[in-house]
Amino acid sequence: MEEKKKILIIIPAYNESDNIVHVVKDMIEQAPQYDYLVVNDGSTDRTLAICEQEGFQYLDLSINMGIGGAVQAGYIYAYKNKYDIAVQMDGDGQHDVTYLEKLLEPIMTDEADVVIGSRFLEREGFQTSASRRAGINILSGLIRLTTGKRIKDVTSGYRAVNRMFIEIYSKDYPMDYPEPEAIVSAIMHLGRVQEVPVQMRAREGGVSSITFKKSIYYMFKVTLAILLCRLSYGVRRGKRV
């Protein structure tokens, strides 16, 4: 059973020319045992040129498709290239490579199918603004209400999934603001979803994809998406062993 698992780190990047070199070099230095893949999501800045120059492993999406489409491209790549585990990690330097091991552990020991790196379990590191935390709590409550599962950091984009969910996500991954919806989808597929505590950093450069103006739209859209996702899978069928 001690065969080596093929692990891919998916790093979606949209206009991350300020951060991407640092993020990927960190990755190569501190975790050389894993493969990584930058997914350039149709950036309009020098992200692609930098990836070429530095000789990074990358996918280049010719059209900007949003984080969902970019991450899904990574999952499709992982599925086609027969990876056992895929990790997604933001390209803006918020996610710390040193937590990779912790994120992977529940999957290695087959305790979980989907592992989410959570800022709020130990409340250490960058905790984001109060208003965002409030929004996250509402979504977290909604997910608990609709699926019965308590996940604290539902918007965290630092996640690891096993082969089963590489396949599921490669076929169907939510678009636009996918993180909370992907959790519901995982629970509805009877996946074992687990959170592990990680620390995140405040982003170092570039801008977050969610501005204040967009946050109302975000909450509205994600709430609907969660309800729709829950509805379209109907009543849960039995329990997975």
Next chain:
Amino acid sequence: MIPGHLRVTLILVVISYFIVILYFLKQKALNLKYTLLWLVAGAVMGILVVVPELLTRIIRLFGIQDNMNGLFLFCIGFIILILLSLTSIVSRLNRKVRTLTQELAILDKRVRDLEKK
């Protein structure tokens, strides 16, 4: 009912409507598949112009008193239907474009990897 003069005008309108659609189809500016709804709309308009009593009867059936109100209601309903079908077509196209872009990116990487060897 509709006066004879108005009826002639309406028939001409319906005929030019069909001519425009056929012209677009011939130019391949419209896909026949997506034009079916418009053709059906034209056919319904044609029938109603020739047999206006039909419209009155249908409208009465729905309990609407005023003919014009009924006509507008049906028109708006039909336009909403067409818009909805357009949205669904766009959504499907969106999905296809996404898949193509992702596959293209993966192929692109494969080509680069092969060239390196």
